[in-house]
Amino acid sequence: MMDIPFQALVSQAMLGLNNGAFYALLSLGLAVIYGMLDVVNFAHGAFYMLGAFLALIGLDYLPVWTGIEGLRLGFWMALLLVPPLVGLLGITVEALMLRRIARLQPIYGLLLTFGLALILEGLFANHFNSGGEPYGGKPAALEGAVDLGFMMFPRYRLFSMVLAIVVCLAVWWGIERTRFGAQLRAGTENPDVARAFGINVPRLRSLTYFLGTALAGLAGVVAAPIYTVSPHMGSEIVIVIFAVVVIGGMGSILGAVVTGLALGLLEGLVKVIYPPLANTVIFVVMALVLLWRPAGLFGREA
Amino acid sequence: MPEAGKAMTREPALLVRDLNAWYGESHILHGMSFEVPAGTLLSLLGRNGSGRSTTLRAILGLTSRRSGSVRIHGHETIDLPTHRIAPLGLGWCPEERAIFASLTVEENLMLPPRVGDGGMPIEELYQLFPQLAERRRSQGTRLSGGEQQMLALARILRTGARLLLLDEITEGLAPVIVQKLEETLQLLKARGFTIVLAEQNLHVAARLADAVALVEHGQVTDAFPVAELAARRAEVEARLGV
DSSP states (O other), X not given: OTTOOHHXXXXXXXXXXXXXXXXXXHHHHHHHHHHHHOOOOTTHHHHHHHHHHHHHIIIIIHHHHHOOGGGOOOHHHHHHHHHHHHHHHHHHHHXXXXXXXXXXXXXXXXXXXXXXXXXXXXXXXXXXXXXXBOOOOOOGGGXXXXXXXXXXXXXXXXXXXXXXXXXXXXXXXXXXXXXXXXHHHHHHHOXXXXXXXXXXXXXXXXHHHHHHHHHHHXXXXXXXXXXXXXXXXXXXXXXXXXXXXXXXXXXXXXXXXXXXXXXXXXXXXXXXXXXXXXXXXXXXXXXXXXXXXXXXXXXXXX | OHHHHHHHHHSOSEEEEEEEEEETTEEEEEEEEEEEOTTOEEEEEEOTTSSHHHHHHHHTTOSSEEEEXXXXXXXXXXXSOGGGTGGGTEEEEOTTOOOOTTSBHHHHHHOSOXXXXXXXXXXXXXXXOHHHHHTTTSBGGGXXXXXXXXXXXXXXXXXXXXXXXXXSTTTTOOHHHHHXXXXXXXXXXXXXOEEEEEOSOHHHHHHHOSEEEEEETTEEEEEEEGGXXXXXXXXXXXXXXX
């Protein structure tokens, strides 16, 4: 164990943090949706996959399907348009399906979103290369590498990390420090009293699902140039994301962000120190945390 | 709302007619009727479980089903969703106070949207309840019971509501705090607020109310001006079981 090269450790740590930033972005959306709607959103990975595919479609398929070259959407346009588009789909799902089962046990929401995830994944696996396709739209400005002083790091990866962390902080600020966020928290804690004050709680719930799914869509767009765009990318990551949210504490916003980054880092380090454990270390941590603090590291004990 | 203003002169601030309400399969209110003229305080008196709290919740549309008529400042509300009722000028202090634990004192105070003109400025509320000013950054649930009750009252005074539904606001509080709340209600009466007070304490009701309504088995069985309370005290106490 003593002969691990420092350079390898540092670069795996950075790559781990990069993955962690995606974990943070995704588990943030999941935590917001769970905290506000009591929905264990198993479709979160599918919305992430959808975000990546919409970016890919905008770049490679839209001009072919429509025959109009001008309809080719580059990365920046995708970054702008895809998250609200995925969010709109999220709102539709909330209004047409989740609202009908809102009064039932959480297991119904989990089963419904799990089914939804399977349908979305199946649809894309039927129509696209199930092994995945590379996304060729990485902006020229983000090509190459940056010298961080201690290592060279790909410029795009650095961009994705910074963007993810900035978005996470912005969402945290919006929920914890603004009037809208106060209404959201009040609507979560005691919907009846919030409604009695004249707060439109059903609309808040729709907005929450919009926000949560849009975050997943954003993560998908940002992930597209790094990871292969595949119909199965969502179901592969969603299990890890659930582990992150469980470790951080269901519904805890800050917990989701901090835990996401920390577990990405841990995963990266374990890859160097003891590679066979790299893919399972997060679940080992989850088991230990559940034994020690069942409500999660940042969760409030009920 | 000019038409509301006109209606107010003809109609009481709150007019409840044949109100029935259910929680799931349980039928709680059985044809309740009463009215509260603008600027007066009506005390709902009744035993535990007689339906006083449910009456206030049913006015807000918080029961699972309701029928009959609830007119607020002349507007029929029986078919309105809950979040559209408060904007007619209504404020509610729930029995459990319902201070939001995830919000600070000041966030709790600022939470309810405005429902009318002339709400009390936040500085005036802090003058009225200095304890809240000292603890404005604390989480809501760190407050004592009395402070929570003051906060629950203060947060609906900021909104400009003119019709207040107050549920057991003196329950379980120290006499000095009960006295503070009584003084506050006297001040609100002097300023022309219309108040419905669900209250178990007959003495408090006698000092504050313009009229009392006896609630038994989900109905108003008797209603009379507070002046008659002294003469009918023994009978009322027997019916309330105090």
